[in-house]
Amino acid sequence: MCLCSSSTVTKLSPQLGVDVRFAPTSAAAHLHDSLAHLHHEEVEQIKDAGVAMGGLWCFRFNEQPLSAEEQIRFTSLWGECEGSPGSASILRHNTTPPASSFRCAVRTSGGEEVKLDIPADCGAYIHPVGHPIGGHGFGELSWHTDMSYLPSPPTMSLLHCHTAPPGSAGGRTSFLSMAAVTRRLPAPLKARLRGLHLKHNAAHSSDGRLRKGYEEPATALEAPGAVHPMLRELPACRTEVLYLGRRHLAFIMGYSLQESEALLDELWSLTMQEDVVYTHEWEVGDALMWDNTVLIHHRDPFDSQCERLMWRTQTKGIPPQASYSRSS
Ligand SMILES: O=C(O)CCC(=O)C(=O)O
Numbered sequence: 001m002c003l004c005s006s007s008t009v010t011k012l013s014p015q016l017g018v019d020v021r022f023a024p025t026s027a028a029a030h031l032h033d034s035l036a037h038l039h040h041e042e043v044e045q046i047k048d049a050g051v052a053m054g055g056l057w058c059f060r061f062n063e064q065p066l067s068a069e070e071q072i073r074f075t076s077l078w079g080e081c082e083g084s085p086g087s088a089s090i091l092r093h094n095t096t097p098p099a100s101s102f103r104c105a106v107r108t109s110g111g112e113e114v115k116l117d118i119p120a121d122c123g124a125y126i127h128p129v130g131h132p133i134g135g136h137g138f139g140e141l142s143w144h145t146d147m148s149y150l151p152s153p154p155t156m157s158l159l160h161c162h163t164a165p166p167g168s169a170g171g172r173t174s175f176l177s178m179a180a181v182t183r184r185l186p187a188p189l190k191a192r193l194r195g196l197h198l199k200h201n202a203a204h205s206s207d208g209r210l211r212k213g214y215e216e217p218a219t220a221l222e223a224p225g226a227v228h229p230m231l232r233e234l235p236a237c238r239t240e241v242l243y244l245g246r247r248h249l250a251f252i253m254g255y256s257l258q259e260s261e262a263l264l265d266e267l268w269s270l271t272m273q274e275d276v277v278y279t280h281e282w283e284v285g286d287a288l289m290w291d292n293t294v295l296i297h298h299r300d301p302f303d304s305q306c307e308r309l310m311w312r313t314q315t316k317g318i319p320p321q322a323s324y325s326r327s328s
């Protein structure tokens with residue numbers, strides 16, 4: 001697709017994403033050196049290439065994961081780096097976390113105890129055998145866009161692989177283009193959606209578990225969470241995109257429970273289109289960056305006897321804006 005001075009950008013799949021590889025500036029140079037010397041124009045080219053391919057970037061650091069500082073600096077190229085859901089939940093396991101990092105002990109599949117320094121700004125999802133800590137366990141994560149239950153959900157998320165289960169053990173992450181889904185919606189349905197608002201359930205995480213501090217809502221009507229326009233307008237490209245968040249206990253404001261369930265079921269079935277999905281098999285050193293405003297994602301469950309360690313950062317978002325003013 002394009003050959004920049006220190007990076008090569010190709011398509012990740014025919015439908016979605018770019019694959020970015022960095023060449024060391026000299027044979028002896030460490031791969032990360034080329035990252036530190038990325039020029040502004042090159043970053044802009046990489047960004048544009050990913051935007052043109054649906055808002056997904058896969059950076060390959062070939063079994064040499066970035067340090068916490070590098071990951072935070074790298075994320076900051078896309079926007080203001082903020083704490084992730086993983087870091088919040090790890091911090092809850094530590095009564096007195098140090099300011100910039102904290103140490104936790106995890107047990108590996110071999111039974112050995114390993115101490116890890118987890119940067120406080122750079123959340124981690126860890127699934128060490130028998131002792132899961134971090135944002136999620138080993139189960140399926142349903143299709144979702146990140147933290148849409150907040151008034152201002154993060155725009156970009158970055159997941160960086162430190163330990164991956166073998167391919168056959170699961171844990172793949174899939175991405176689906178909501179921009180493509182929206183383009184295919186019948187015009188009368190789009191017209192109906194303009195002006196509608198959806199309540200995004202905050203009580204459960206994407207693994208279906210009740211979050212700490214929340215009570216099980218009786219129905220979607222009672223579920224707490226931020227309310228956002230169902231069709232949001234992306235200010236940078238003036239495109240409107242269906243913003244569904246996740247299915248569980250979502251509710252369309254002003255509808256009866258039955259009407260809301262019926263329209264949400266219809267929209268989710270129109271959303272599940274295989275030809276706009278990319279599925280990633282993780283290798284150590286991969287860093288996937290995605291744009292939550294145009295993509296939803298899903299994680300397959302994985303073998304509970306395997307370790308999976310991901311470091312996670314994200315960028316600050318803005319409250320989703322409605323797209324009222326359109327005629328088509
Ligand atoms: O673990 C994964 O592959 C996905 C986790 C996730 O949904 C996220 O980091 O936002």
Ligand SMILES: [Fe+2]
Pocket residue numbers: 144145146206297
């Ligand atoms: Fe997520």
